[in-house]
Amino acid sequence: MKFSENWLRTFVDPPLSAHDLGHVLTMAGIEVESIEPAAASFNKVVVAEVLSVRKHPNADLLRVCEVNAGAAAGAPLQIVCGAANVREGVKVPCALPGAQLPGITISHAAIRGVESAGMLCSARELGLSDVAPGLLLLPGDAPVGLDFRRYYELEDNIFTLKLTPNRGDCLGMTGVAREVAAITSAKLEPLEIIPVEVQIGEGLAINVDAPGACPLYCGRVVRDVNLDATTPDWLIRRLGRSGLRGVNVVVDITNYVMLETGQPLHAFDLDKIAGALSGSIHVRYSKAGEALKLLNGENLALQPDMLVIADQVKPLALAGIMGGDESGVGAGTKDLFLESAFFSPDVIAGKSFSLGFSSDSAYRFERGVDFSQTRNALERATRLITNICGGRSGAIREFKGRLPGHDPICLRLSRAQRVLGIDLEERTAAQLLQRLQLSFTGTEGVFNVKPPPYRFDLAIEEDLIEELARVYGYDNIPAAVPRARLSMLPEPETGRTLPQLRQILVGRDYQEVINYSFVDPAWEHELAGNNKPVALKNPLSSQMAVMRSSLFGSLIANLGFNLNRKQTRVRLFEIGCCFEGLGDAVAQQEKLGGLCYGDVLAEQWGAPARDVDFYDVKADIEALFWPRAVRVVSASHPALHPGKSAQICLGDRIAGYLGELHPRWRQKLGLPKSAVLFELEIDMLTDRPLPKAAEISKYPPIRRDIAVVVPENVAVQTTLDRMRGEKIPLISEIHLFDVYRGAGVEAGKKSLAFRMLLQDTEKTLTDAEADRTVAKLLSVLESEFGATLRNH
Incomplete structure (x- = not known):
């Protein structure tokens, strides 16, 4: 979303510089990606009138002009100009001697033997455009001698917003202004909508065959429009600084109203609608085999899930995305059918991706537009058209089905305080909600908030808490040091993580x-x-x-x-x-x-x-x-x-x-x-057992090693289990430390060597006691496994 700072300040004018305004917007979640000057730096350029034009005596392509540059220049200036569109009586920007233009300094000069005191400028020479066919021609009422930067409102900045998908309400100047007013507490000057006087009784019947996809559709006929009228400079400038180029006066106006209100509109050539005033407009899903040539020149085979605007015979437009080429406004158009509608975001979302192209309309509809302003946007566009192009308008015909509804959201002040970590008073919270233009009722710290129709992103309590934080200001939330009770956490001894x-x-x-x-x-x-x-x-x-x-x-x-x-x-x-x-x-x-x-x-x-x-x-x-x-x-x-x-x-x-x-x-x-x-x-x-305390003996252990010969099929683990199973108190450890097969051990048998540690907690063991204990284990091995003591 791009817009002119000057345009924004016609709605809301906070006492902030462009940089500071960009900062507060960004900190409130409306990220300002860039702020750029509307024009390159130049000076000493004024509005001038060409009084006369004569051929240059020494060059066929040059003209010698007498120019009235106002009081700053004094007497009329003689300027040599090579532009093909220079003629007597036109008003153009004129760079006076000493002017600093982008990449050039203007001074008195002799061009092919003729003195020239200045330069008549094109848009490219002033840095306003990359391409210019000739001089930048100004309206006839442009005041001669006025500083051109002031006349053309060039002391301006272009804001580019990087909006998140949930903030479709800021895709129009009224939405951005509403946000700025809420954040800065500046006074908001809302857009004044004055209904157009109905002058004709003609109109098209509106038939919505898919009310779930299009719950609101407004349309009106406007006759005798002069499409040759010139789009006003102020409107062209605002379009240009928002990234849109001029097409024709009607399309320029519908684009302007879309940028102004966030509501996309479309104008049809009434004569290209089948049946004209005896017919009707249908909003329906496409039928099998239907095709449509779009305004971008693409021939589209319509799919069953595509919503279209159609007459009684054929599709006229891809609803919410792009109009059809055959029904668009162009040369020879005199009568219009203007459309303003609300299409369900679910119907439009994803269509641009599948089609491989996007449009300003689809970008807005898939995020949700303010359906409470659908009719007002049509009134606004109609007034601009009749004021600039003339014409007679008919009454608005409307289909209104079941529009999306928002259930009230319960906002608990205690919950907001806990989430935000600040002591937010009830009066302060109420003021913040009022600044956001959220209607609510509330008592004793509980607010029942009704989201407005343009805020599709407000659905739960946490959404409202976020809104409070944004408007309260993240910079105003103190950075408190975390506090926690220092205590040892229990670590269970019976488990391992x-x-x-x-x-x-x-x-x-x-x-x-x-x-x-x-x-x-x-x-x-x-x-x-x-x-x-x-x-x-x-x-x-x-x-x-x-x-x-x-x-x-x-x-x-x-x-x-x-x-x-x-x-x-x-x-x-x-x-x-x-x-x-x-x-x-x-x-x-x-x-x-x-x-x-x-x-x-x-x-x-x-x-x-x-x-x-x-x-x-x-x-x-x-x-x-x-x-x-x-x-x-x-x-x-x-x-x-x-x-x-x-x-x-x-x-x-x-x-x-x-x-x-x-x-x-x-x-x-x-x-x-x-x-x-x-x-x-x-x-x-x-899982592990709880450790058990045992007495540590103060007396030295005795080690005994024994080697026994057992059959090859006797498992070592079995012998260890059996010896340990005796649970002789004096034996603290039994371990195998050697297995031997070879010389000295008969075939089919193996030698197992065990280490035993013997220890008593009450006295020092004698050799006799140790020998009796070892002998007991040997008898177990001999009786159960046929073991014999190995002596060598």
Whole structure:
């Protein structure tokens, strides 16, 4: 939205400079994108009259003019001019000797032997236009000798607003002026609408076949319009400074009223409407096979969702967007049908985008226009047309259906104070609402506010609170230091948060990844053994057609992605949801998955290179569960190596799986070495027992190491569980520290070496007591597992 500052000040004139006015508008949410002068800087240019014109004696294309430049020049000036449109009696801008124009200084000069005291100017030479066919001709009533900048109102600034889509009410000068008045408390001079006297009884019947799309339509006939009339300079200037060019006097006036009120209008050539005065105007959706040539020259095949203005035979215009070329006002037009309507924003919104072009009308209608001023805008346009072009007007014919309504909004002063953080008095809040021209009733700190028809963006209490803040002034809201009670927040000891789990893994050199929950159906079958995954009704692609029940597929894909980018050491983890179908329902469970590949440590000189193995990752899992101890039990999983995979058990519950990648997937990915993966249930990781206090012994511990030979099929975990299950008070720790097969151990058996720490809280243990305790455990191993003590 562009407009002239001088034009704005005819409605409201706050005691602010252009810069300050731009600042207060921006701070009130009406962003001023730029403020530019209306014209380049120049001086000593006056309105002058050409008294006579004669041929230059030494040049065929030059003329010698006698010019009356007023009192500033004294006697008439002799000026040599080459413009083709110079003639006796015209009034033009004249740069006097010494004038500073954009890029040039005017002085006395001899042109082809003839003295010239000044220059007659075109719009381009004054910086008013990029192209000019000749001198800038001024109206005959322009006062000779008057400073041209003053006459042409060039001491002006062009404001460009960058409006948000919700502020369609500021797409007209009356709306901007209303906003300025509310923000600055300056007096608003509203636009005076004087109805035009009805001089003819003719008119077109209005038939609205789509009242939901067009709840208000006004039209009137204006006869005997002189389209050859000249558009007044003041109107052309305001159009130009708003970014619109002149077309013809009627179109210029409808464009001007649109800029003035925010209400788009359209003028039809009455003679091009089928049936003329015996016919009617129809507002309807287009019919199959209809086409329309628009004013921009585009031939449009109309779609069923396009609203049109039509006569009894054909479409005349694309409603709210653009008129038709065949019914537009042009040379030879004498009689008009003027239209002013309100079209539902939902009907117009999106049409410009689909059509590939926009228009000033569509830009306003899709944001919502003030339907309370639809009739007034038509009266305003009619008066300007009859004043400038002549003509006789008929009565306004109107269709009025169900217009949009606003329910009153309850505004609680206490709520506003809490949101804004200021002690807003009830009287102050009422004054702010009055400045915004919002009607309301209220008692005891509660206002029932009725939004005006031009504010489509006011719907809830928070909208009104925002309005109070805007008009009160964001600069006036104090920047208070936040105050809060300093207190220690409780941290439960029986739980562990996801950020804590992440931190443990990051501390162990893992990096987190985030993947889609949609996966390839083949992954679910081959990696999770899930033949009935949860299928998507509208998958993004065939490779993302089902919901995952395991994190393994995504982690393996991440590994391939990294290896393809020359990464040789990969340590990843993901926390995400997995899904399982339960009949018509879907169960959702959060899991933590991880993958390790390559060296156990980053390449360095301090430690020899070694590939990561099952037990390295097992240590990472134990760190996640600490201080609880987990058991690792041999088990199979579709994604894992049949002989190198296990269940992670916590008590009697299965917490997850751990193992090397299955050989077929290693072959499929072309991996030179295997990867180790794990997957754990989050709810078993986040739950932990409350720590229990225990007495710390003051007496030294005794260490005993034993090595026993057991059959190969005896699991280490089973022997540990059995020994710990004895719960002998004197034993504080039992750990396996060696497994041996080879010389000295017969085939089919293996040697297991255990470390035991014995300690009493009341006394120092004797060797005899320690030996009796160890002997008790040996007897358990011998009786249940056929173990024999290894002596060498």
